Amino acid sequence: MRSPTDLREAGSSLVEIMMSIGCGAIIIAAVLTSGVALQRSYMAVEGYSMAEGDQLRVQDYIALDCRRALSAAVVNNTLTLLVPKYYDAAGAAKTPTYTTNGAIQYSGRVVQDAVTTLSSSSVTSATANFTSADVGKVVVISNFAVGTTISSVTNATTAVLSSSSTADGTAQSLQIDSSVIISYYQSGTNFMRSVAGTAKAIASNVDSFTVNPQDLSSSVTCSITFAPRFVYLPGPGPVNGTTVFSNTFLRNAGARQ
Numbered sequence: 001m002r003s004p005t006d007l008r009e010a011g012s013s014l015v016e017i018m019m020s021i022g023c024g025a026i027i028i029a030a031v032l033t034s035g036v037a038l039q040r041s042y043m044a045v046e047g048y049s050m051a052e053g054d055q056l057r058v059q060d061y062i063a064l065d066c067r068r069a070l071s072a073a074v075v076n077n078t079l080t081l082l083v084p085k086y087y088d089a090a091g092a093a094k095t096p097t098y099t100t101n102g103a104i105q106y107s108g109r110v111v112q113d114a115v116t117t118l119s120s121s122s123v124t125s126a127t128a129n130f131t132s133a134d135v136g137k138v139v140v141i142s143n144f145a146v147g148t149t150i151s152s153v154t155n156a157t158t159a160v161l162s163s164s165s166t167a168d169g170t171a172q173s174l175q176i177d178s179s180v181i182i183s184y185y186q187s188g189t190n191f192m193r194s195v196a197g198t199a200k201a202i203a204s205n206v207d208s209f210t211v212n213p214q215d216l217s218s219s220v221t222c223s224i225t226f227a228p229r230f231v232y233l234p235g236p237g238p239v240n241g242t243t244v245f246s247n248t249f250l251r252n253a254g255a256r257q
Contacts (some may be wrong), residue, residue, distance in 0.1 A: 010135055017027045024035055026098075048206070048229075052180055054204065054226065055203070057203060058191055058203050058244070062220070062222065064244045065130040066248035066250055067250070068079065068082050069081040069082060070082045070197070071146045077209065078211075079184040079211045080147045080154075080185070082146050082147060082180075083179060084106045084178065085108065085179055086195075109177065110173065112172075114172040114173070115170050115172070116142075116165040116168065118165055118167055119165065120164060120165055122158060122161070123159055123165075126157055128157065129173065130155070131153060135152060137148065138180065139161060139177075140180075141172055141173070141226075142170070143165045143169055146201055147183075148163045174229070180195065180196050181196060184211075184222075186209040187201075188203050189204060191203040191206045191224065203226070206225070207225040208224070209223075209228060221245070223246075224243070227244045
């Protein structure tokens with residue numbers, strides 16, 4: 001029978017320990033690499049989803065407002081739309097009526113005796129009954145830019161507008177406070193939508209915004225380029241952005257062929 005002192009102590013050799021450490025390091029490296037790859041994949045999918053949401057939101061907003069717009073204008077690459085004022089200050093829906101020429105209007109005041117002078121910002125009307133409360137309100141009148149407002153009131157029959165007339169006119173229709181101004185423009189990397197002077201970003205990471213100023217009497221064409229949110233390249237080189245296009249007919253467009 002062996003004595004306990006004859007038994008050798010069991011243990012691992014240096015080679016076995018080194019092999020164990022090496023195998024453990026390989027496993028840890030694989031886990032870390034998989035984790036980084038999953039994180040990048042998550043960020044890429046999240047960036048794609050956010051970009052797609054922004055693109056759809058911009059297209060929906062522009063299409064909605066253009067279909068409601070009475071007129072459109074482009075100044076300094078800013079799209080300005082004149083949309084009927086469907087609700088009053090209390091949020092109640094307005095009842096639409098027709099002007100003498102058959103155009104739909106939503107409340108507001110309408111006079112038919114407005115007089116304008118070429119290159120002048122003044123408008124006169126014997127029946128308008130202008131008051132100081134009219135300052136800042138949107139007006140719709142021929143020969144004036146889209147989105148024109150009342151800058152000041154001289155007296156009950158004369159008001160000064162925010163733009164100048166492009167022609168002489170008499171017995172013109174003048175609508176006061178029947179429309180609201182909606183504008184679209186790029187501010188830095190944000191795409192802005194302004195309603196009655198209150199602006200809000202509806203998309204981010206915008207690289208460029210271009211409006212086609214042609215044929216604004218019937219349709220609006222614009223393009224927006226979004227810079228990529230997630231960029232990972234093994235080598236040098238730019239990543240192209242995504243460009244979305246919108247072509248929408250206006251409310252009062254003629255025959256669409």
